[in-house]
Amino acid sequence: xxxxxxxxxxxxxxxxxxxxxxxxxxxxxxxxxALFLIMHRLERSQLVSGAAETELIRIRTAGVGQRGNPTEAxxxxxxxxxxxxxxxxxxxxxxxxxxxxxxxxxxxxxRMAKDDKSSIANxxxxxxxxxxxxTLGVKLIAGRDFxxxxxxxxxxxxxxxxxxxxxxxxxxxxxxxxxxxxxxLGREIxxxxxxxxxxGIVERLVRPRFDSDMAFAESSMIQPVRLSLxxxxxxxRTDPANRQAVIEAAKKKLHEIAPNRIIFDAKTLEEIxxxxxxxxxxxxxxxxxxxxxxxIVTALGIVGxxxxxxxxxxxxxxxxxxxxxxxxxxxxxxxTENFLIVSAGIVIGMGAAYAISxxxxxxxxxxxxxxxxxxxxxxxxxxxxxLSVLAPALRAASVPPATATRSV
Numbered sequence: 001x002x003x004x005x006x007x008x009x010x011x012x013x014x015x016x017x018x019x020x021x022x023x024x025x026x027x028x029x030x031x032x033x034a035l036f037l038i039m040h041r042l043e044r045s046q047l048v049s050g051a052a053e054t055e056l057i058r059i060r061t062a063g064v065g066q067r068g069n070p071t072e073a074x075x076x077x078x079x080x081x082x083x084x085x086x087x088x089x090x091x092x093x094x095x096x097x098x099x100x101x102x103x104x105x106x107x108x109x110x111r112m113a114k115d116d117k118s119s120i121a122n123x124x125x126x127x128x129x130x131x132x133x134x135t136l137g138v139k140l141i142a143g144r145d146f147x148x149x150x151x152x153x154x155x156x157x158x159x160x161x162x163x164x165x166x167x168x169x170x171x172x173x174x175x176x177x178x179x180x181x182x183x184x185l186g187r188e189i190x191x192x193x194x195x196x197x198x199x200g201i202v203e204r205l206v207r208p209r210f211d212s213d214m215a216f217a218e219s220s221m222i223q224p225v226r227l228s229l230x231x232x233x234x235x236x237r238t239d240p241a242n243r244q245a246v247i248e249a250a251k252k253k254l255h256e257i258a259p260n261r262i263i264f265d266a267k268t269l270e271e272i273x274x275x276x277x278x279x280x281x282x283x284x285x286x287x288x289x290x291x292x293x294x295x296i297v298t299a300l301g302i303v304g305x306x307x308x309x310x311x312x313x314x315x316x317x318x319x320x321x322x323x324x325x326x327x328x329x330x331x332x333x334x335x336t337e338n339f340l341i342v343s344a345g346i347v348i349g350m351g352a353a354y355a356i357s358x359x360x361x362x363x364x365x366x367x368x369x370x371x372x373x374x375x376x377x378x379x380x381x382x383x384x385x386x387l388s389v390l391a392p393a394l395r396a397a398s399v400p401p402a403t404a405t406r407s408v
Contacts, residue, residue: 003336003340006333006336006337006340007340009337010337010340010341013309016305016308016309017341019301020301020302020305020341020345021341021342021344021345021348022345022348023297023298023301023345024298024341024342024344024345024346024349024381024385025345025346025348025349025352026349026352027294027295027297027298027345027349027381028345028346028348028349028350028352028353028377028378028381029349029350029352029353029355029356030290030291030294030353030356031291031294031295031377031380031381032349032350032353032357032369032373032374032376032377033353033356033357033360033369033373034287034290034291035291035373035376035377036357036369036370036373037283037284037287037366038284038287038288038291040366040367041280041281041283041284041287042280042284043214044214044277044280045277045280045281047206047214047217048204048206049100049101049204049205049206049269049273050100050136050138050139050171050202050203050204050205050206050218051099051100051136051137051138051205051206051269052136052137052237053100053269053270053273054240054269054270055091055137055237055238055239055240055243056099056135056136056137056235056236056237056268056269057235057236057237057238057243057246057247057250057266057267057268057269058099058102058233058234058235058266058267058268058269058272059233059234059235059236059247059250059251059254059263059265059266060233060234060263060264060265060266061229061234061254061261061262061263061264062261062262062264073155073228073229073230074153074155074156074226074228076228076229077095077226077227077228077229077232078129078226079257080095080229080234080254080257080258081093081094081095081129081131081234083253083257084234084236084250084253084254085131085236087236087246087249087250087253088249089238089239089242089245089246089249090236090237090238090246090250091135091237091238091239092131092134092135092236092237093131093135093234093235093236093237094128094129094131094132094134094135094136094234094235095128095129095226095227095229095232095233095234095235096126096127096128096132096136096227096232096233096235097125097126097127097128097227097231097232097233098124098126098207098208098233099136099208099233099235099269099272100205100206100207100208100269100272100273101206101208101269101272101273101275101276101277102208102209102233102272102276103208104208105124105207105208105209106124106125106126106127107122107123107124107125107207108123108125108191108221109122109123109191110123110178110189110190110191110221111189111190112178112189112190113190114190114193114195116190122216122219123174123191123207123219123220123221124205124207124208124210124219124220124221125191125220125221125223126205126220126221126222126223127154127222127223127225127226127227127232128222128224128225128226128227129151129226129227130145130146130148130151132222133145133169133202133222134237135235135236135237136205136235136237137237138202138203138204138205139202139203139204140169140200140201140202140203141172141201141202141203142185142200142201143169143185143198143199143200143201144199144200145169145200146167146169146199146224150165150166150167150224151165151224151225151226152164152165152224152225152226153225153226153228154225154226154227154228154231155228155230157225164191164192164193164194164196165196165223165224165225166194166195166196166197167196167197167198167199167224168189168191168196168197168198168199168221168222168223169198169199169200169201169202169221169222169223170184170189170198170200170201170202170220170221170222171201171202171203171204171205171218171219171220171221172201172202172203172204172218173204173218173219174218174219174220174221175198175201177219184198184201185198185199185200185201186198186199191221191223196223202222204218205218205220205222206218206220207219207220234250234254236250243268247266250266251263251266295380295384298381298384298388299384299387299388300388302338302342302384302385302388302389303388303389303391303392306334306338306388306389306392306393307392307395309334309392310334310392310393310395310396310399313396314399317330317396317399318399318400318401318402321399321400321401322401327397327398328397330393330396330397330399331393331394331396331397333393333396334389334392334393334396335386335389335390335393338385338386338388338389338393339382339385339386341385342381342382342385343382345381346377346378346381346382349377349381350374350377350378353369353373353374353377354369354374357369
């Protein structure tokens with residue numbers, strides 16, 4: 001079909017056509033970015049922690065009743081961990097400063113050389129004893145675990161200015177960030193004034209808190225630092241089916257060891273994950289509601305305009321039918337007209353979508369909108385436009401030729 005008559009008709013209805021095109025443009029710009037944000041939020045919530053999430057329990061307590069001497073405090077922590085590890089159903093137990101997706105995060109900055117002022121900030125630093133890797137269930141893919149003589153006590157480290165740990169285990173992601181494709185084992189990094197040698201690589205271990213950068217989420221390291229009861233979280237590994245029973249038994253045991261101990265909470269790592277990503281789920285739900293609402297409003301606008309034009313053109317349609325136009329040709333006319341309007345709106349909307357993405361990237365540190373979201377949004381709006389105009393177009397196609405003479 002020659003589109004010249006369609007364009008001529010649209011020129012006579014410039015205001016209405018322009019309003020629909022602007023509506024399509026706004027819808028395209030918002031939907032493309034909303035879909036990207038939805039997928040980004042869902043991708044965050046599916047992040048693999050690297051820990052045995054279905055088997056882990058975290059118990060947070062206050063250090064009431066802790067012995068004052070650093071050596072005695074460290075011994076008390078080891079005794080408590082051993083008592084928890086001996087509970088029925090517990091595979092392993094440890095005390096650590098943080099867990100993946102937790103509410104608090106211990107961070108540090110790394111340097112490749114002592115005098116290097118450029119640093120990789122906010123690397124998640126896990127402290128733990130000999131049972132940490134086994135309890136968390138992280139996978140060591142290169143190198144080795146810490147040796148007994150490599151551990152230091154955190155209280156002693158704070159109180160006497162003792163030497164910092166000489167060795168460290170880092171994640172695969174952090175190793176690539178620091179050393180590229182080079183072998184990281186045996187290399188030195190600086191978290192303080194003294195170097196730490198990389199002795200092991202774990203496949204992944206997500207830090208407690210992270211921003212929108214998924215690579216940043218796995219920038220973690222493990223240091224051989226034994227914690228006292230004042231700073232740590234008890235983490236227990238058990239069978240998924242036994243977790244609630246183990247929680248109750250662990251609470252009872254902790255009160256037996258220290259009757260004045262305060263237990264803040266006891267949660268599975270799955271519950272901690274769910275709490276951490278609650279805001280992401282809410283945001284994704286709101287954005288889905290926005291997308292659906294925009295699509296409905298846009299569809300209603302197209303239906304209303306097409307129905308108005310069909311009503312105004314009934315005599316013109318009747319004349320075309322009397323001159324031999326088939327129902328299919330009338331239907332195709334309105335579908336083509338709608339396609340041209342929607343296409344004009346999409347072209348404008350794509351530019352607006354990319355501009356909005358740049359603003360979001362600057363204001364909220366979000367990644368740039370991938371370009372493949374633009375054709376996805378365009379196809380969705382083309383399909384929506386054709387479906388929305390279908391009912392009015394079918395009514396137009398059913399206009400009888402005799403309509404041409406009714407107003408003469």
